[in-house]
Amino acid sequence: MQISMPIRTPSLVSRRRLLEEKLIGLHKWTDLKQVKQVHAQILKANLLQDLSVAPKLIAAFSLCHEIALAVNVFNQIQQPNVHLYNTLIRAHVRNSQPSQAFATFFEMQSKGVYPDNFTYPFLLKACSGHSLYPMVQMIHTHIEKFGFCSDIFVPNSLIDSYSKCGSFGVNVARKLFMVMGQRDVVSWNSMISGLVKAGELGEARHLFDEMPERDTVSWNTILDGYVKAGEMNKAFELFEKMPDRNVVSWSTVVSGYCKAGDMDMARMLFDKMAVKNIVPWTIIISGYAEKGMTKEAISLYDKMEEAGLRPDDGAVISILAACAESGLLGLGEKVHASIKRTKFKCRTSVSNALVDMYAKCACLDKAYSVFDGMARRDAVSWNAMLQGLAMHGHGEKALQLFSRMNEEGFAPDKVSFISILCACSHAGFVEEGLQYFYTMERDYGIIPEVEHYGCVIDLLGRGGRLKEAFRLVQSMPMESNAIIWGTLLGACRMHNAVDLAGEVVDHLIKLEPSDVGNFSMLSNIYAAAGDWDSVSNVRLQMRRIGIQKPSGSSSIEVDEEVHEFTVFDKSHPKSDKIYEMIDRLVQDLKQVGYVPKAYQ
DNA sequence: ATAGGGTTAG
Structure with missing residues (x-):
C-alpha cells in the first residue's frame, strides 16, 4: 500500500494525493471522529468546493446520523450540482425526514438544476418508508413528463414505492408491472414483495412460480410471505428446498418460529446458523424477551x-x-x-x-x-411519556405534561388524547376528561375514533355514570367492539350493576365467544351480589361452550424471573397455599375497612 | 428487491 510508505517531508501535492486516497471510501465511514478529522483536512487542503469530494463528506455525516453537519457542508458549497443535491436528498431520507427531502428537491428545481435518474428513486424511497401515496403519484407524474422511464431502475423504484402504499398502491404497481416492456429480477422481486406486504400470498406465489429466473432474494421474499401468514410448516418446507440460503433466509425462519411462540425450534435454528449478523441476534433476544423468558x-x-x-x-x-x-x-x-x-x-x-x-x-x-x-422530541416522545404517567395513575402530572406540550408548540395528536382521557379516567377527573374530549374536535380538529370513545366510556363508567356510558356506546358514530363492551363490563363490576352486566355480556360473547375472562367477570359480578344461582348458571354456560382461548394474563418480575398468572389460575404447584395467603390478606384488609370488588 | 424498528382505550 502506498499509504504506509515512509514519507518524511510530504509536499503539498503528495499530501493532497494522500488525502484523495483516503477519500475514496469516505462515503461509507461510520466513525464520526474520523469523519470530523477528514473534514478538517479537507478544509485545510481547500478541497471542499471540489464536487467529487463534498458529496462523500455529506454521505459520511449522514451515515453517522449527523444530519445537521451534512446540511452545514451542503450550505457552504457555492454551486451545487445534481449529484450534490441527490446526496443531500438521500441524507434526509436516511434520517427519516421525507419533508426535508422534498424541500431539497423543490429548492433544486427553483435553482434550475435538473433531476436525473438517481433523484427520483431517492425521493421514492422517502415516500415508501412513510407510505406517502400522493407524493409517489406526484413523482410518477414528473417521471412521465420528463421521460425517465427508459432506465429500468426508475420504474422498479416506482413499483417498490407504490406497492408499499397499501392495497390501492399495490393495484397501481401491478398495472405498471404488467406494462413494463423489460423486466429484470429486481422488478419481479419488488412486485412479489409488494404483494406479500399486502397479504396477497396466493398471487405472490403465482408470480414467483412464473419468474424466468429466481435468485436468493426471490426465495427469501416468498419465504417471508409464508412466515407472515403464520404458515410455518410450508415456510420450513420451502426453506429446506431452497437452492441457496443466506443470513436473511435463516433469520426469516427464526423470526417465524419466534412469532409462532416455538422458541425451541427458533433457538435450534439460531444455534445452527454459521453466519450471524446483528439481526438474528435481535430476533431471538426480542423473541425471548417478548415471552418473558x-x-x-x-x-x-x-x-x-x-x-x-x-x-x-x-x-x-x-x-x-x-x-x-x-x-x-x-x-x-x-x-x-x-x-x-x-x-x-x-x-x-x-x-x-x-x-x-x-x-x-x-x-x-x-x-x-x-x-x-x-x-429533540417528536410526537412519539411526548405520547410515550404521557401514556406512562396516565397508565400508572399520575393523572395530575399527565395533565401538566399535556399543558407543557402545548406551551412548547407541540400539537397533540390522536394518540395524545388517548393518554389524556385515560389519565383523567384513572385519576377520577370525570368532568375534566369530558372537557378534553370536547376540545379534541373543536380546538384541535381531531375527529374522535373508537379508541377515544372507549376512554370516555371508561371515564363515565368508573365515575359511576353507567347509564350515560351505555347510552354513549349506542350513540357513537361507529360500531362497538369487544374492547368497548369489556370496558363497560369492568365498570359494571366496579359498581355492582348486575342487570346491566348481563346485557353487556350478551353483546360481548357475540364478539369474543371463547374468551374466559368475560365469563369469569360476569360470574364475579353475580358472586359479589350474592346471586349464587346465576354464578352456577354462568359456569354451566362456560362448560357448554367449551373454553379454548386463554384469558388475559398479568405478569410480575421477581429475581429476574417473570411470573405470569391469569384469573382462577390453578397451574402453580403451590396454588393452594397461594390462595390461602390471598384469603388471609383479604381478611386482614377487610378488618381495616376494605370492601373487595369481587371475591369468591 | 429479502430478515429485526417508539406511542393507541379493558
Whole structure:
C-alpha cells in the first residue's frame, strides 16, 4: 500500500494525493471522529468546493446520523450540482425526514438544476418508508413528463414505492408491472414483495412460480410471505428446498418460529446458523424477551456482546420494545447501559424506545430523566411519556405534561388524547376528561375514533355514570367492539350493576365467544351480589361452550424471573397455599375497612 | 428487491 510508505517531508501535492486516497471510501465511514478529522483536512487542503469530494463528506455525516453537519457542508458549497443535491436528498431520507427531502428537491428545481435518474428513486424511497401515496403519484407524474422511464431502475423504484402504499398502491404497481416492456429480477422481486406486504400470498406465489429466473432474494421474499401468514410448516418446507440460503433466509425462519411462540425450534435454528449478523441476534433476544423468558434473553444478550457485536439502532429499538411489552426492566437497563457506553446522544426513536420501556416498567423517574435529556422530541416522545404517567395513575402530572406540550408548540395528536382521557379516567377527573374530549374536535380538529370513545366510556363508567356510558356506546358514530363492551363490563363490576352486566355480556360473547375472562367477570359480578344461582348458571354456560382461548394474563418480575398468572389460575404447584395467603390478606384488609370488588 | 424498528382505550 502506498499509504504506509515512509514519507518524511510530504509536499503539498503528495499530501493532497494522500488525502484523495483516503477519500475514496469516505462515503461509507461510520466513525464520526474520523469523519470530523477528514473534514478538517479537507478544509485545510481547500478541497471542499471540489464536487467529487463534498458529496462523500455529506454521505459520511449522514451515515453517522449527523444530519445537521451534512446540511452545514451542503450550505457552504457555492454551486451545487445534481449529484450534490441527490446526496443531500438521500441524507434526509436516511434520517427519516421525507419533508426535508422534498424541500431539497423543490429548492433544486427553483435553482434550475435538473433531476436525473438517481433523484427520483431517492425521493421514492422517502415516500415508501412513510407510505406517502400522493407524493409517489406526484413523482410518477414528473417521471412521465420528463421521460425517465427508459432506465429500468426508475420504474422498479416506482413499483417498490407504490406497492408499499397499501392495497390501492399495490393495484397501481401491478398495472405498471404488467406494462413494463423489460423486466429484470429486481422488478419481479419488488412486485412479489409488494404483494406479500399486502397479504396477497396466493398471487405472490403465482408470480414467483412464473419468474424466468429466481435468485436468493426471490426465495427469501416468498419465504417471508409464508412466515407472515403464520404458515410455518410450508415456510420450513420451502426453506429446506431452497437452492441457496443466506443470513436473511435463516433469520426469516427464526423470526417465524419466534412469532409462532416455538422458541425451541427458533433457538435450534439460531444455534445452527454459521453466519450471524446483528439481526438474528435481535430476533431471538426480542423473541425471548417478548415471552418473558428473561434468563435466556439476558444470557444471549451477553453472548452477543461477547461475540463483539454492538447493537445498532434497530436492535436497540426492537429489544426495548419487547422489554416494554413484558416488563423486563433488567434487560432494558442492560440495553440502556450498552447505549451509554458507546454513544453520547441517540436518535430520537432510540430515546423514545427507552422512555417507553421505563414508563411501561413503572420507572417513571427514569423515563422522565431520559425524556428531559432529549435533544429533540417528536410526537412519539411526548405520547410515550404521557401514556406512562396516565397508565400508572399520575393523572395530575399527565395533565401538566399535556399543558407543557402545548406551551412548547407541540400539537397533540390522536394518540395524545388517548393518554389524556385515560389519565383523567384513572385519576377520577370525570368532568375534566369530558372537557378534553370536547376540545379534541373543536380546538384541535381531531375527529374522535373508537379508541377515544372507549376512554370516555371508561371515564363515565368508573365515575359511576353507567347509564350515560351505555347510552354513549349506542350513540357513537361507529360500531362497538369487544374492547368497548369489556370496558363497560369492568365498570359494571366496579359498581355492582348486575342487570346491566348481563346485557353487556350478551353483546360481548357475540364478539369474543371463547374468551374466559368475560365469563369469569360476569360470574364475579353475580358472586359479589350474592346471586349464587346465576354464578352456577354462568359456569354451566362456560362448560357448554367449551373454553379454548386463554384469558388475559398479568405478569410480575421477581429475581429476574417473570411470573405470569391469569384469573382462577390453578397451574402453580403451590396454588393452594397461594390462595390461602390471598384469603388471609383479604381478611386482614377487610378488618381495616376494605370492601373487595369481587371475591369468591 | 429479502430478515429485526417508539406511542393507541379493558
